Structures are given as structure tokens and as C-alpha cells.
Amino acid sequence: MAHDHSVSPPAGATNPGVGAHHKPSAAKAPHCEDERKDRKDSVSVRPRIAHTPFDIACAKDVNRRRHMEDRVYYRRDVLAHMLAETELGPQLAGVERITAFGVMDGHAGTGAVEFVNKEFLNQFLTNCKSFMTQPMPLSVGPPGGSFSSDSDVWSDDDSVTPKVPLQEVVQTALVETMRCLDARFCCKASKRRDRSGACVCMCLLVDHKLFVCNVGDCRAVVVRHGYHATALSEDHKPDRYDESTRILRAGGSVQHSNGEFRVMPHGIGVSRSIGDYMAKEDYTRPAARPRLLIPDPEVTVTDVTPDMYWLIVASDGVWGKLSNQHVADATRGKRDAKAACSAIVAAAKRAGSIDNISLIALRLGSV
Secondary structure, eight states: OOOOOOOOOOSOOOOOSSOOOOOOOOOOOOOSOOOOOOSSOOOOOOOBOTTSOOEEEEEEEOTTSSSOOEEEEEESOHHHHHHHHSSOHHHHTTOOOEEEEEEEEEESSSHHHHHHHHHHHHHHHHHHHHHHHSOOOTTOOOSSOOSOGGGSSOSSOTTTSOOOOHHHHHHHHHHHHHHHHHHHHHHHHHHHTOOOEEEEEEEEEETTEEEEEEESSOEEEEEETTTEEEESSOOOOTTSHHHHHHHHHTTOEEEEETTEEEEETTTBSOSBOEEOGGGOTTTTSTTSSOOSSBOOOEEEEEEOOTTEEEEEEEOHHHHTTOOHHHHHHHTTTOOSHHHHHHHHHHHHHHTTOOSOEEEEEEEOSOO
16 A cells, blocks of 8 residues: 655646646655555555645556556655745746646557656656746747736846746646657667656646646546536547648658557657657757657646546546546546546456556535
């Protein structure tokens, strides 16, 4: 059974809707992990997040695979690290909580998922800091509004030095974080011939604004009043029109093999990932030539509203067999996140899932 891995914070320390796409050392990130090698690997953690009644749990099950290649990430002290290790004080004024959580689905080994699991927070903080040191034009503004009208300007002279809105900082930093993690891992993996890759769906909850950053086919779904499901991310599959078009232009092909569409000649079942260096021959020079697989995430920004019951983030072991609505239906009558996780795992297995299953359930409101 996993434990609550929260750590003490270091010293010193509106864009509604779904479709808003956008493109030093921190303490080692604690993760909602269970290192046991059991065949049945289900875990849960239910911390009470500061300032909210939210309830969060995670579950993992190796299922019918020989090894567990998924990882689940949870960290609730992101705000403390951002205050201590970035220059975002003005943007963070009034923010009470930043929580990071997500799911990583590995393939061809665990090298890529372990790397992302270990390095995500450090890389995110680095990109936040880098973003703030770059000169910004006076016309810069948030894609859909700022967090607070009281914090949209510098305290000294906003006519000369505009303050970049927190929403834009977070969105841009998330995109660059995935790109940097991919480049760093591919450089290492090519030297030791580590062919592993990872799909990542990482979420940041900034007070009541939710950022979902997705690369690959993990998915985030919100369950609203009436148990209606809404996806907050879109899978990066080779048969998606824009993805297949890009792959063909890069010199690859998309073929149906072993029950799913794959990127050829490498036979990978997703069109975006972290790792898979052999499909990214020019990872050291991203602009040199088109790559078959890319690490670029899609980021959505959503306001958490009173009609939201649950947020479910899960790997392909769930979504490969259950629709968004089936997952929403599995949460009916479940009063806590641990029960919701157990119900979804059971439903995926009944539907025929044989893949590793990992998921996070976050209770957003009264059910």
C-alpha cells in the first residue's frame, strides 16, 4: 500500500472550457508509487488537499502483463517550489495551491517513464524560470484572461514592464518541459540503446483552474452533473487525420497491425511520445528534418466548476476498452476516490483489458 508522500515546503517559500490549446535543484518529487512486484498492484492515497475538500486516489494493476510499465505521479507542494525557485512572485500572489498529478504509460521498458517521473518537476521549474527571464513584448496577454485582475501588472511600472500572466507561463512551461524531457532522455537512451517510450498525461491544478498536458494516449476525463463525461485531452493516435498527415509527410507510414494503427517502420501505436529515440533520429536538431514521432504536448485549460463530480486520468489500459461514458458510469454511487478507482479497474478488466492499468481519480465536488 502506498503512503502519502507529501513533503515539507522549502524555506521561503480565464479561459473557461475544454479546448484552449497552447502550446536550482528541486527536492526529489514524491510519487504515488508502490514498488512491490506483486502481480496485483493496486494502491491508493487520499490526502486532504489544503484549502479544499478534494479527495484523490490512485490505482495500479499489472493485469495480464508480466511487468508494470506504468507510473502514477502526485505532488502537492508545487506552489512552494515555484515561490522558492522561480521569479513568479507577482503572478503567484493570491494563489493558494498548485498540485501536480498524472499518469505515465510506458512501452518497450520503463526507462522513459522513470525518467519523466523523476525529472518532471525540476524541468518544469527550470522552464518557468527561463520563461520569466526572456524579454516579452508589451502586447503580451493571456489566451483567455488572467487569474486575477489585481495581479495583471507589475507593482512598479506596468507601462514599461508587463507581467506575463500565470496562465501563459504555465502553458508555455508545460510544452517546453515535455520537449526538454524528450531531448534529454533520447540523448541518453541512444547511447545505451534504450528503446523505451512513454505516453504522459500530466495535470496541474492551480486553485480552481485545471491544466491538462497530454502526449500520447493517456487521457483525462471530467465527469459532470448527471454523470456526463467530457474529455479534457485528445489521444495522439496514428490514425488521427492530422497525425497521419504529419507522419506521411515525414516519410513514414501508418498501418493496421496487431489490432491497432501503428507508425511504420517502427511499429509504435502512438504518434507522440517521450522517448522512442529510434523514431526521432534528429532529436538533437529538432528542426533538421520532420520526425515520425514528436514529443509536443497539447495543453487544455479548464475552470473547475460546481457541476464537476470527478476528474479521471488513466492509461490506455482503461481507455483501450472503456469509453469516456463507461468510465463515468463506473463512478456512479461512489462517494470516495478510492472506491471510484476500484470500480474503474474492475470495469476495465470485465471489458477485456489485459494491459497495465493505472489511473488517478480526483473528487471535485459533491456526488
